[in-house]
Amino acid sequence: MSRVNATGYVNAGGRGTRLNPVIAPDAQIGVSKALLKVGAPPIVLVEHQVNRLLAAGVDNVVVGVGDHEAVAAHIERVYGRSDRISRRQLGHGGDLLRAIRSSPQLFRKDVVITNVDTVLDWDELAVLRLHRERRAYLTANLTRRQGVPNEGSFYVGRDDRVLYHRDSTKNLTTPKDAVPQTAYRGSATGALTVGTQFLRGMNWGELDGPLSIYTQIVAVALMCGGLYAFNNGRRFFIDEQQEEIKRRLFKEHGSITPKVGVDAAIMNEDGAVLMLKRSDGAWQMPAGWVDVGESLFGTAQRETFEETGLKIVPLGYVAVAHKTPDKYPGVASQINICVGSQTVPSDSKIILSHEHTDYKWIHDVEEIDNWHIGQKRFFPRIFEAYKDQSFIPGIQD
Numbered sequence: 001m002s003r004v005n006a007t008g009y010v011n012a013g014g015r016g017t018r019l020n021p022v023i024a025p026d027a028q029i030g031v032s033k034a035l036l037k038v039g040a041p042p043i044v045l046v047e048h049q050v051n052r053l054l055a056a057g058v059d060n061v062v063v064g065v066g067d068h069e070a071v072a073a074h075i076e077r078v079y080g081r082s083d084r085i086s087r088r089q090l091g092h093g094g095d096l097l098r099a100i101r102s103s104p105q106l107f108r109k110d111v112v113i114t115n116v117d118t119v120l121d122w123d124e125l126a127v128l129r130l131h132r133e134r135r136a137y138l139t140a141n142l143t144r145r146q147g148v149p150n151e152g153s154f155y156v157g158r159d160d161r162v163l164y165h166r167d168s169t170k171n172l173t174t175p176k177d178a179v180p181q182t183a184y185r186g187s188a189t190g191a192l193t194v195g196t197q198f199l200r201g202m203n204w205g206e207l208d209g210p211l212s213i214y215t216q217i218v219a220v221a222l223m224c225g226g227l228y229a230f231n232n233g234r235r236f237f238i239d240e241q242q243e244e245i246k247r248r249l250f251k252e253h254g255s256i257t258p259k260v261g262v263d264a265a266i267m268n269e270d271g272a273v274l275m276l277k278r279s280d281g282a283w284q285m286p287a288g289w290v291d292v293g294e295s296l297f298g299t300a301q302r303e304t305f306e307e308t309g310l311k312i313v314p315l316g317y318v319a320v321a322h323k324t325p326d327k328y329p330g331v332a333s334q335i336n337i338c339v340g341s342q343t344v345p346s347d348s349k350i351i352l353s354h355e356h357t358d359y360k361w362i363h364d365v366e367e368i369d370n371w372h373i374g375q376k377r378f379f380p381r382i383f384e385a386y387k388d389q390s391f392i393p394g395i396q397d
Helices: 045-055 069-079 094-102 124-133 175-181 196-200 213-223 242-253 296-308 381-388
Strands: 006-011 061-064 110-115 118-120 138-143 154-157 162-165 182-195 227-231 237-239 259-265 273-278 287-289 314-323 334-341 356-362
Touching: 006 045, 006 094, 045 061, 045 069, 045 110, 061 094, 094 110, 094 196, 110 118, 110 124, 110 196, 118 182, 124 138, 124 182, 124 227, 138 154, 138 213, 154 175, 154 227, 162 175, 162 213, 162 227, 175 182, 182 196, 182 213, 182 227, 213 227, 259 296, 259 381, 273 296, 287 296, 296 314, 296 334, 314 381, 334 381
Parallel strands: 006 061, 006 110, 138 227, 259 334
Antiparallel strands: 110 182, 118 237, 138 182, 154 162, 154 182, 259 287, 273 356, 314 334
């Protein structure tokens, strides 16, 4: 694949507000939608966008992550190019203009723009060719599919020039006058090809307030006669809305409820509890998610054996806790059940899995200085349950 003289720009910032009813947002940054996984086998959304651009020969890709540091770290880990990331976030089209002005060396003749949460089947190079053949300022990739956001908002003539745009702040004509010359009507997909010089010439500063690509930048191109469109037909296109996400999740997984996890409290004959050191340096008990069709005791036994090589006999429940993203940023909403078991010999052999790097037996919470999120709260209830044998009985079918 030969290189093209263009820069890819993936809008991977934003607050993900449309996902708030489905995924509880972080108080400061919202939902890091760029790291959500889609498809089978699953792929991270931001990787999907970057990989498509690279495959099309657009090897110079800028990822605008805003203040989502987890997304920045992911891009650096996967692609190893931190100079392609802009972190400060305005939350509108001004992010792109500011990136062009602050890092001009990263932007070539044209900019191919995609939104990280839009899954689209399109021909990036065909749009770029049309853009250059028409000497356009901005070329919008349009879908003809029905039931999409802003359906039919672009009126396109036979020469691919946009005659009227319903969402534009300015237009040269009215819908009534545009209809006789209209070859088709289409909807935005979030994919655009824009001339870099055109963007550099935009008369906008941060003090001017929010800048919308589709209502303001598009309007300038339209008024100058340089707004064109590429007909993407009815090729695959998803711009996920809240209700659509809910519908798909419900269809695949049933009602949307918290994840259920089990933590296995294992005490030896000396009264010490087993703790495992994760690869990130934090300490936790053997733990894992409950598989479909698996009992809570069964999860405790399976996870303990997988992570330590021990075969335990569950006695009952120690405590139940709840984690929510508002209190524990970065975690899914979940219910955690701590299961206690019969004591094991003090000289039990521990065989660690790839998930952990070390283990130790503790008699007191002060022996751990780096707890995995939410683990410490199960103590001292664990010591109390073993001392008094006050486990909550579990009913197993």
